[in-house]
Amino acid sequence: MTEAAKITRKKALKTRKRVKKGKPKFVRPESWRYVRLKENWRNPKGLDHKVRLMYKGWPPAAGTGYGGPKFGKGLHPSGYQEVLVHNVEDLRKVNPDIQAARIASRVGKRKKAGILAEARKRKIVVLNVREIKGAVGEKPAEEKPEEKVEEAAETAKEEVPDEAGKNEEEKTKKGKGRADKR
Numbered sequence: 001m002t003e004a005a006k007i008t009r010k011k012a013l014k015t016r017k018r019v020k021k022g023k024p025k026f027v028r029p030e031s032w033r034y035v036r037l038k039e040n041w042r043n044p045k046g047l048d049h050k051v052r053l054m055y056k057g058w059p060p061a062a063g064t065g066y067g068g069p070k071f072g073k074g075l076h077p078s079g080y081q082e083v084l085v086h087n088v089e090d091l092r093k094v095n096p097d098i099q100a101a102r103i104a105s106r107v108g109k110r111k112k113a114g115i116l117a118e119a120r121k122r123k124i125v126v127l128n129v130r131e132i133k134g135a136v137g138e139k140p141a142e143e144k145p146e147e148k149v150e151e152a153a154e155t156a157k158e159e160v161p162d163e164a165g166k167n168e169e170e171k172t173k174k175g176k177g178r179a180d181k182r
Contacts, residue, residue, distance in 0.1 A: 016072035
């Protein structure tokens with residue numbers, strides 16, 4: 001990344017922050033009066049609406065004059081432009097000097113691990129990195145069918161036939177008791 005690019009990005013972020021301080025917090029008109037109205041901004045559309053008509057004493061309406069600097073738009077707070085990445089091919093289109101990757105939320109663990117490995121090689125900043133449990137590309141070890149058969153045989157040996165007979169007798173007794181109660 002060139003020094004000029006770093007300086008312009010820092011300058012853009014600084015300017016954006018300074019401009020944002022001067023803006024009022026735009027709240028939905030009448031939201032302070034009615035509990036059912038949330039504070040998120042909605043444009044007033046009424047014929048005689050005081051905010052739309054810009055009456056003195058009413059809060060300002062959001063408009064184009066309150067926009068931030070053009071060169072600061074679309075920048076992440078880190079100073080990079082965000083690029084949404086779905087696979088490794090998308091990662092190849094990212095310019096590591098001015099752009100940072102954000103892995104899409106629908107990407108699975110295996111693909112995410114490949115994207116992170118490729119990003120490290122190319123020295124690309126990934127904005128939403130989390131640790132992935134397990135190694136890359138490894139599948140969980142599956143048991144062989146022979147082992148499953150052996151385990152089933154061992155569990156069968158552990159059960160004593162007398163106990164199995166008792167269980168059956170208990171079931172029949174329970175069944176008879178219920179029938180007698182009816």
